[in-house]
Amino acid sequence: MSIKVTWYSHACILIQTGDANLLVDPFLTGNPLAPIKADQVPADYILVSHGHGDHVGDTIQIAKRTGATVISNYEIQNWLVGQGVQNVHPQHIGGGFNYPWGRVKLTIAHHGSILPDGSYGGNPCGFLFYVKGKKIYHACDTGLFYDMKLIGEEGIDLAVLPIGDNFTMGPDDSLRAVKLIQPKQVVPIHYDTFDVIKQDPAAWKKRVEQETSTRVALLKPGGHLEL
Ligand code: NI
Ligand code: MN
Numbered sequence: 001m002s003i004k005v006t007w008y009s010h011a012c013i014l015i016q017t018g019d020a021n022l023l024v025d026p027f028l029t030g031n032p033l034a035p036i037k038a039d040q041v042p043a044d045y046i047l048v049s050h051g052h053g054d055h056v057g058d059t060i061q062i063a064k065r066t067g068a069t070v071i072s073n074y075e076i077q078n079w080l081v082g083q084g085v086q087n088v089h090p091q092h093i094g095g096g097f098n099y100p101w102g103r104v105k106l107t108i109a110h111h112g113s114i115l116p117d118g119s120y121g122g123n124p125c126g127f128l129f130y131v132k133g134k135k136i137y138h139a140c141d142t143g144l145f146y147d148m149k150l151i152g153e154e155g156i157d158l159a160v161l162p163i164g165d166n167f168t169m170g171p172d173d174s175l176r177a178v179k180l181i182q183p184k185q186v187v188p189i190h191y192d193t194f195d196v197i198k199q200d201p202a203a204w205k206k207r208v209e210q211e212t213s214t215r216v217a218l219l220k221p222g223g224h225l226e227l
Contacts (some may be wrong), residue, residue: 002226009033009221010064010193017131020044020101027057035222048072049140050113051121075122079115094123102131109142134227144173152181159183164197171204178214183214
């Protein structure tokens with residue numbers, strides 16, 4: 001069975017491996033573009049890249065409803081346990097772990113991570129998934145960094161990259177990121193949710209496909225692709 005990757009707008013994606021539903025950064029409530037509600041979205045695992053409200057989002061509610069295991073850094077785990085989340089698996093940057101459905105490694109991200117109540121959220125991260133022979137890199141919120149080249153050396157099938165600017169990489173740096181990572185396919189994210197991150201994804205797609213051999217999959221919120 002193929003792997004289904006659905007974009008729920010902003011940085012929220014759902015990876016369905018056939019064995020497990022992996023939900024990343026579930027910011028749905030209060031997200032004007034969200035195509036699904038927090039009480040409907042499936043999750044066996046929830047991955048949280050950093051402490052900001054537009055990434056922790058509905059994690060607590062979804063974890064309590066589904067019993068999903070939350071994967072994130074140790075500092076965010078401690079905070080989630082304090083909020084009544086029962087199933088957590090802390091990892092940290094550079095570390096990978098083999099789950100029943102595949103492996104995930106935490107990668108560096110240049111950003112902040114304070115939690116919604118002001119608690120310390122450790123360092124932000126991205127995620128590198130190894131699922132059924134495919135490698136999916138979700139950069140989450142980050143600026144451009146040259147070590148993306150190291151991530152690319154692993155041979156990335158799908159990269160999920162922010163293009164919104166202001167809080168993360170904008171279109172120019174995301175294009176440079178594609179050149180460093182050289183993924184087979186890329187999905188742009190973290191744009192249009194708010195006025196300050198409005199972008200033209202079709203124009204970005206054109207530039208990427210002119211200057212690299214990476215294919216750009218433009219998804220609408222709720223849209224998906226298969227690997
Ligand atoms: Ni953020
Ligand atoms: Mn963000």
